Amino acid sequence: MSEAMKTEPLRLALAGLGTVGAGVIRLIETNADLIERRCGRPLRIVAVSARDRGKDRGVDLSGYAWEDDMTALPERDDVDVIVELVGGSDGPALTLARKAVANGKAFVTANKAMIAHHGLGLARDAESAGVPVRFEAAVAGGIPVIKGLREGAAANEIERVYGILNGTCNYILSTMEDTGADFSKVLAEAQAMGYAEADPTFDIDGIDAAHKLSILASIAFGTELDFAAVTTDGIRRVLASDIAQADSLGYVIRLLGMARVEPSADGVKHLFQRVHPYLVPKDHPLAHVDGATNAVVAEGNFVGRLLFQGAGAGDGPTASAVVADIIDIARLWESENEIDPPFSIPVSELDANVPAETGNHRGKAYLRFMVNDRPGVLAELTAAMRDANVSIESLIQKGAKDSGSDDGSVMVAMVTHEGEEGCVTRALELLADSDSITAEPLVMHILRQ
Amino acid sequence: MSEAMKTEPLRLALAGLGTVGAGVIRLIETNADLIERRCGRPLRIVAVSARDRGKDRGVDLSGYAWEDDMTALPERDDVDVIVELVGGSDGPALTLARKAVANGKAFVTANKAMIAHHGLGLARDAESAGVPVRFEAAVAGGIPVIKGLREGAAANEIERVYGILNGTCNYILSTMEDTGADFSKVLAEAQAMGYAEADPTFDIDGIDAAHKLSILASIAFGTELDFAAVTTDGIRRVLASDIAQADSLGYVIRLLGMARVEPSADGVKHLFQRVHPYLVPKDHPLAHVDGATNAVVAEGNFVGRLLFQGAGAGDGPTASAVVADIIDIARLWESENEIDPPFSIPVSELDANVPAETGNHRGKAYLRFMVNDRPGVLAELTAAMRDANVSIESLIQKGAKDSGSDDGSVMVAMVTHEGEEGCVTRALELLADSDSITAEPLVMHILRQ
Numbered sequence: 046m047s048e049a050m051k052t053e054p055l056r057l058a059l060a061g062l063g064t065v066g067a068g069v070i071r072l073i074e075t076n077a078d079l080i081e082r083r084c085g086r087p088l089r090i091v092a093v094s095a096r097d098r099g100k101d102r103g104v105d106l107s108g109y110a111w112e113d114d115m116t117a118l119p120e121r122d123d124v125d126v127i128v129e130l131v132g133g134s135d136g137p138a139l140t141l142a143r144k145a146v147a148n149g150k151a152f153v154t155a156n157k158a159m160i161a162h163h164g165l166g167l168a169r170d171a172e173s174a175g176v177p178v179r180f181e182a183a184v185a186g187g188i189p190v191i192k193g194l195r196e197g198a199a200a201n202e203i204e205r206v207y208g209i210l211n212g213t214c215n216y217i218l219s220t221m222e223d224t225g226a227d228f229s230k231v232l233a234e235a236q237a238m239g240y241a242e243a244d245p246t247f248d249i250d251g252i253d254a255a256h257k258l259s260i261l262a263s264i265a266f267g268t269e270l271d272f273a274a275v276t277t278d279g280i281r282r283v284l285a286s287d288i289a290q291a292d293s294l295g296y297v298i299r300l301l302g303m304a305r306v307e308p309s310a311d312g313v314k315h316l317f318q319r320v321h322p323y324l325v326p327k328d329h330p331l332a333h334v335d336g337a338t339n340a341v342v343a344e345g346n347f348v349g350r351l352l353f354q355g356a357g358a359g360d361g362p363t364a365s366a367v368v369a370d371i372i373d374i375a376r377l378w379e380s381e382n383e384i385d386p387p388f389s390i391p392v393s394e395l396d397a398n399v400p401a402e403t404g405n406h407r408g409k410a411y412l413r414f415m416v417n418d419r420p421g422v423l424a425e426l427t428a429a430m431r432d433a434n435v436s437i438e439s440l441i442q443k444g445a446k447d448s449g450s451d452d453g454s455v456m457v458a459m460v461t462h463e464g465e466e467g468c469v470t471r472a473l474e475l476l477a478d479s480d481s482i483t484a485e486p487l488v489m490h491i492l493r494q
Numbered sequence: 495m496s497e498a499m500k501t502e503p504l505r506l507a508l509a510g511l512g513t514v515g516a517g518v519i520r521l522i523e524t525n526a527d528l529i530e531r532r533c534g535r536p537l538r539i540v541a542v543s544a545r546d547r548g549k550d551r552g553v554d555l556s557g558y559a560w561e562d563d564m565t566a567l568p569e570r571d572d573v574d575v576i577v578e579l580v581g582g583s584d585g586p587a588l589t590l591a592r593k594a595v596a597n598g599k600a601f602v603t604a605n606k607a608m609i610a611h612h613g614l615g616l617a618r619d620a621e622s623a624g625v626p627v628r629f630e631a632a633v634a635g636g637i638p639v640i641k642g643l644r645e646g647a648a649a650n651e652i653e654r655v656y657g658i659l660n661g662t663c664n665y666i667l668s669t670m671e672d673t674g675a676d677f678s679k680v681l682a683e684a685q686a687m688g689y690a691e692a693d694p695t696f697d698i699d700g701i702d703a704a705h706k707l708s709i710l711a712s713i714a715f716g717t718e719l720d721f722a723a724v725t726t727d728g729i730r731r732v733l734a735s736d737i738a739q740a741d742s743l744g745y746v747i748r749l750l751g752m753a754r755v756e757p758s759a760d761g762v763k764h765l766f767q768r769v770h771p772y773l774v775p776k777d778h779p780l781a782h783v784d785g786a787t788n789a790v791v792a793e794g795n796f797v798g799r800l801l802f803q804g805a806g807a808g809d810g811p812t813a814s815a816v817v818a819d820i821i822d823i824a825r826l827w828e829s830e831n832e833i834d835p836p837f838s839i840p841v842s843e844l845d846a847n848v849p850a851e852t853g854n855h856r857g858k859a860y861l862r863f864m865v866n867d868r869p870g871v872l873a874e875l876t877a878a879m880r881d882a883n884v885s886i887e888s889l890i891q892k893g894a895k896d897s898g899s900d901d902g903s904v905m906v907a908m909v910t911h912e913g914e915e916g917c918v919t920r921a922l923e924l925l926a927d928s929d930s931i932t933a934e935p936l937v938m939h940i941l942r943q
Contacts, residue, residue: 068796072649072796075795075796076649076650076651076795076796079651079716080648080649082716082839082843083644083648083716083838083839181646187796187797187798187800188646188800189642189645189646189647189800192641192642192645192646193638193641193642193646193802195532196638196641196645196818196821196822197630197637197638197641197642197818198638198814198818199529199532199817199818199821199822200521200525200529200813200814200817200818200820200821201525201814202525202528267528267531267532330782330803333779333782340801345814346524346525346810347517347521347524347525347636347810347811347813347814347817348636348804348805348810348811348814348815349636349804349805349808349810349811350804350805351636351637351638351802351803351804352789352801352802352803352804353642353800353801353802353803354779354800354801354802354803355797355798355799355800355801356797356798356799359798361795361796361797361798362796362797362798364649364796365647365649365650365794365796365797366797368648368649368796369645369646369647369648369649371649372645372648372649373645376834377826385825389532390531390532394531
């Protein structure tokens with residue numbers, strides 16, 4: 046784009062007119078004046094595309110050209126930026142993205158699954174083509190955390206980046222905490238209220254959070270994005286009695302995405318990436334993040350701990366992040382070879398990363414067993430811990446009544462001293478064939494302050 | 495700067511080598527490799543200046559040219575960016591800033607007082623000269639909140655921006671909260687530990703927070719910076735018994751800077767700016783910000799509530815913000831007329847603002863009286879409230895023992911229903927001559943959720 050065009054409108058095409066797409070239109074119309082002041086030029090929506098032309102979306106589309114086929118949008122000469130709000134990791138969204146870049150258009154998306162799976166390839170193409178590709182809205186909704194890491198914390202070596210990346214899980218866990226209700230009941234309520242999908246798998250099994258974590262890790266550490274290397278647990282197995290137990294020990298339970306670079310002797314970055322229901326100390330800022338709110342912590346070697354918090358989903362917050370990306374493009378995109386790479390560092394210069402050995406990771410853990418209420422069971426559990434070299438910091442056995450079980454089992458919960466995770470795994474292996482244990486044990490790691 | 499220079503080092507001169515200056519040198523040396531990867535070119539410190547050449551600062555200065563007179567730094571042809579870490583709103587820092595801009599150098603500073611007093615003039619000069627002026631480190635230390643507002647939340651009309659902007663005050667208030675100790679004792683301890691200055695006036699009387707608030711407000715609302723219009727109270731008069739009283743009512747006390755644009759019929763933006771010890775509801779995220787931490791909340795019309803939290807002072811965090819600005823300049827400053835204006839919008843296009851009438855501002859308030867312990871006093875107080883049209887939501891009278899007084903006075907604390915602040919002022923006027931009141935009453939406003 047030539048410099049002469051810098052006061053001309055930046056011309057947009059939107060693919061996908063669901064709640065977020067309609068939100069983007071509403072935002073650009075409502076805040077047009079202030080956006081023009083902040084950009085130095087207006088944003089102008091030129092064309093839109095969605096499946097059903099006739100559907101009422103609460104916004105007037107009559108001023109925009111309509112394309113039945115969204116892959117026609119990048120062919121238009123009157124468009125500078127393609128905004129993809131269709132979703133899905135492959136298929137039409139990816140086709141659109143590739144075509145946008147190939148045709149020299151800027152590309153803005155909220156699509157975390159596509160960036161997690163295909164972001165590096167898209168970035169490589171975008172760098173060759175000299176076009177911007179941006180995805181602030183793909184991580185933590187309205188929170189400008191990609192900008193915060195790429196630019197705000199750019200002077201720092203980041204030691205850990207972690208946070209609450211899925212609002213549905215945080216809503217469920219904090220509601221279980223407030224009401225004492227069990228997971229399945231709270232999930233059903235969340236579905237009835239529209240806070241959880243009819244098929245909640247992506248959210249509650251941690252996949253959505255893993256998409257976002259893999260993007261954050263690449264930006265924070267300058268390593269190649271590697272979604273497949275994220276170890277992912279969800280929250281299905283967390284009981285109301287686990288939450289009560291954690292509370293009595295000084296913790297809350299939050300599904301966190303956690304990434305850190307592990308020290309290694311060979312000079313290769315070993316990247317630890319895990320989505321997991323962590324026990325969070327009550328005096329950690331993430332312990333106070335309730336409801337559908339998201340929050341991301343980055344710990345840098347000079348800045349210390351930074352926290353970014355806000356709405357992780359919803360049409361308004363997501364539209365805010367999408368349009369922030371568009372405003373950056375309006376301000377900065379002047380010629381084809383000067384735009385920042387999508388992952389801040391060119392793909393060819395990102396460090397390779399090797400997944401860290403989880404077993405070597407050190408920390409404290411919470412272990413919960415459901416066991417038969419008979420003599421000798423505690424001795425059996427504690428002997429396994431001793432034999433696997435797991436040191437127990439505290440242990441509580443609850444009666445059947447407080448264990449949340451319906452088969453007369455009792456709950457034994459323990460917190461370990463800091464040690465290697467591999468030892469905990471070994472202890473569970475030693476107990477695998479025990480007929481005292483009535484349900485699969487649950488391990489939750491404890492967030493280190 | 496020509497595009498050909500974009501892989502050349504960006505050459506820096508540092509004025510001021512106190513703890514922050516030494517921190518900037520340490521950061522640039524320690525993180526040199528990753529900064530070069532993120533910038534696409536290295537940062538190189540070329541020259542430094544400070545008062546005492548011989549002083550040991552824990553960093554090796556032998557590789558840098560030394561200037562006894564810091565105003566010689568902008569005259570050097572081998573320097574692209576002047577980094578000012580001297581401090582002071584006028585005097586040498588301002589002279590340096592003006593000379594840097596006049597000589598076509600980029601200018602980066604952590605100097606909140608100078609920006610609050612002279613930022614608009616400097617920005618005007620910088621825009622004419624086509625050079626960047628940046629001051630991320632001037633507000634909330636290491637937290638990238640200016641970037642968050644300018645860029646991350648750029649798509650939003652901001653409704654309120656507020657936060658904990660002074661770490662010393664927050665340390666004192668949260669320590670009073672934890673220990674029950676009185677202000678003067680905690681201040682003395684903070685001074686002994688180096689958390690408070692020997693002359694703490696700028697911090698505890700709210701002036702430092704007011705500097706930062708006026709900068710935030712200009713960026714958030716696109717209005718002319720107006721430090722003189724900030725109403726400023728400090729925390730000297732907050733008693734341990736106020737904190738206990740607030741606690742029992744569901745609040746903590748935090749010194750907040752608060753800015754909002756008030757609705758007005760005449761189309762002119764009326765800007766409300768106040769630094770004040772607010773009562774913060776315990777379920778508000780700012781209620782959990784303890785110790786020397788800073789936190790800023792911005793509420794936008796699409797994004798909702800964003801929170802940015804981190805270290806508000808210290809050499810590492812401040813250096814992180816200074817170098818983030820330098821990295822932005824290294825990435826973006828390519829030719830003289832394309833750099834973003836210092837306040838995001840050109841000074842000539844910022845809206846004028848008229849200070850809002852505080853008396854019309856609506857809210858709830860906490861009022862604390864120290865009174866003689868005799869019949870009729872409560873009737874006198876409540877009659878004044880009635881006559882001034884102040885509606886009382888709750889009222890507690892404490893015995894002399896729990897009132898923190900040493901003259902036998904008792905404490906009467908009340909919380910009002912929402913109403914105009916002018917009514918509270920009027921009630922206090924009605925009571926001005928009362929001989930039942932033994933000390934000047936304290937009014938603290940309550941943060942609206």
